[in-house]
Amino acid sequence: TNTYHLSFHVQAEMLDFLLFGALISAVDPVAVLAVFEEVHVNETLFIIVFGESLVNDAVTVVLYKVYISFVEVGAENVQTADYFKGVASFLIVSIGGTMVGLIFAVILGFITRFTKKVRIIEPLLVFLMVYLAYLTAELFSLSAILSMTFCGIGANKYVEANISQKSRTTVKYTMKTLASIAETIIFIFLGISAVDKSKWAWDTGLVSCTLVFIFIFRAVGVVGQTWVLNRFRLVPLEKIDQVVMSYGGLRGAVAFALVVLLDGEQVKAKDYFVATTIVVVFFTVMFQGLTIKPLVKWLKVPRATNRKPTINEEIHERAFDHILTAVEDIAGLQGYHHWRDKWEQFDKNYLSKLLLRKSVYRKSELWEAYQKINIRDAISVIDQGGNVLTSARLSLPSMASRASFPEVTNVTNYLRENGSGVCLDLQVIDNIPGAKVEEDMETHHVLAGNLYKPRRRYQSHYSRHFMPLGEQERQDREVFQRNMRSRMETFKSTRYKRHKKERSLKKVRRIKLQVTSPPTSSCDSLSLCSDPVVVPVETEDKAEHSDPEKDEDVGITFIARKAETPKQRPKSGCQIPLLPPPPPAPPSPPPASSSPTSEDSHLPWKGSLGSPPPCVSLEATKIIPVDLQQAWNQSISSLESISSPPAPAEPVHPRVSALSRLGGPRPASYTPPGSAAGSTFSIGPQVSQGSFLFPDKKKEEEEEEEDVEGEWLRRCSRSCLP
């Protein structure tokens, strides 16, 4: 490591240098993480370097303590036995730290199994248990970092499965924030110490030699160890990997903390060491950290692929594991897969039973993977600003038998059906070749006259002094009516006690509007306005649902619903009562929760024709099992809530031809093809659509709109009464 006589200023002996060497050679996880996160190298490389930095904490701690004690005792008094004790203590510290971590991992997994009723404390539990693991290890002078690391590694699988999605998000982002803060503080401290001259003493020789040597010897160490490793590795580490590994060995705060903790009395050269450490840390972090990215690019290091696996790949990954295990068994080898399989058996039969929540335990990994893919696709659709439902219909390649094939099994397929990906222009109908083109055209013409324009455009027309009626009013009226209808429906279905079960299934209550097809301005042409029956009983429902939601919602989220279970049949849509507008403006969102009926019942033509709803939904619900439905519902409802609302979704089902048959000014703008009522999860801001009914709108707008509502109500009640 360092030579004995560097210069005449530094009074240091072998042991002091050994001590210094121990603390300066350790790669720092904080620095590595900070830099490598920017660089995005491939996973293997990242894990190697980052893993090294984590695990070497044990080594650093042990070596440091051993050498400190040697220094205190004095070089002369060190006996051979002490060296062995040093080695032994290394083993104890590292293994002990790991065990502590694993014990706490088990405890954490076990506790989270029961937190279903107290979701709010889940993140807290996670933090506390991990911190407890850290403290316990510190208490026993074991390696605290190892303990924390293995606690996290061990508990990951079970905790992730047990806690809710929100808790996961919370934990993730809180940890990131805390980590950021901690890193910043440490480097600030580092910087301040650098400036404070009293704390260090400069020695050029020591500094320059240290810089050169750490680089050289790290490279030597990496190359040597890689050579040994490559004899055992399936995929050997290339030269490039080795370069990145040696270059990526950044020193950081741990070294600095350790050097500052040195006792100045015992170690006379402390100040010089401090100075050197500061320089080393600065140099590695800044110079190496800054240049590693161009280096990685120049060397063409394989980067991390962020490509998520497709469902086929997921299936085959699992198939591979089983195949390889079987072949290994047949060939009589106790290879890697054999042991891995054994571990998985053990995990499945004992650990998972103990640590996983029952409901999670029964699902298989493949299914979870499938769910995740669905949800992920749904999210990506939203992010692109599209609306799943605008993307046309299902032109299903019929496989096997058409009847048995589920029309929509997941969002990916749903999207891929039209081949052209997500459609950003909400008013475009995809051009699907084939026999359905004609139907498309009809639909298109019908819809074109009645499509909602995206709300945004209205705001530009808005003038304080003049509120143009017309389109906006029509739209507002329709929206308003939808509110009413949905409330009525919810009320009705609660009366029929249909959706009690769904309610309990929902994780998050959100207020949703059932988007149903709105009536045209000439409401008398439809049967919808026929029953302006005020149902006072509705209010209690409203109260029941709206309270928990009020604080959550900013406004109304428009979601198209679908029939959730086959049990629900569309009721004939002729009884749409009008409810009085909720007293305060903005009106409180109508009770959402579980989906009552399919709003399809509200579609005028549906009502009159009595035909089943344009259901992808219905058929799909026959086929999609309840479990999948829920997740699917979630994905769809979140989709809708974020995408533009009364989007001109052309009906998805082929039977939409019913639409064209009816003719007339059908307001078909928003048929809910395959939408689901259901909980949404907090993907992003639930964008409240439109300017309608927002609390942050201008007062005048609200008042005017209320007026409009009232006006229309009056008008309707007059003209629409049967």
Add this chain to the structure above:
Amino acid sequence: MGASQTRLEHNYDDLTEKSGFSHEQIKNLYQRFQQLSGNNEKISRDDLERIPALNNNPIRKQIITAFFDKRNQHQNDVGSLDEIGFEQFLMVMSHFRPVNSKATEEEKATVRKQKLRFLFNMHDTDNDGIITLDEYRTVVEELLSQSGAIETEVARAIADAAMLEVASTNVPHMAPDDFYEGITFEHFEQILKGIEMESRMHIRFLDKNAATMRCGKLSS
């Protein structure tokens, strides 16, 4: 054992050429073969099924069948055998050989194709060259069968979704009434091109005799 071994030695070079294993590895595998077959010339399905470690494997049936599948013998036969000799045993095992890192790109591509072909044959049980929806469903159901609580509907849904995915990736613009027959080998290659075959379908066949020593105690 002595007589058969000398006989075998003559064939080593032949076998090495065909399967790509080294002499050591072939010897080890031969010993294993003897164990499995009870010192007979041929292995039957029962011999393989008796291996206790395979009991936990959800797709053991398919794998055992794969050993007896003629298509995996690098010849153009179809159908299945009732018993296999050592040579055929080796041929099937050769699908799992690690790729020689010094091989050329072309050789690597060939090996990869072979491995994919093995997989494909495993799924395509009726030998018609296409994986139909039903066959794929069976695959998924088998894979999920171990978790118990998964209903067939869910398995079907997953299989259907996967199938759709294949269809849409390979045949992006299908007319609504088109019938997607099933996954052909080309489509199969296409959808799995993201997976790195080299480290996936790869077993370390040990060279040392120690391997077979160990397995002598373990195997049935």
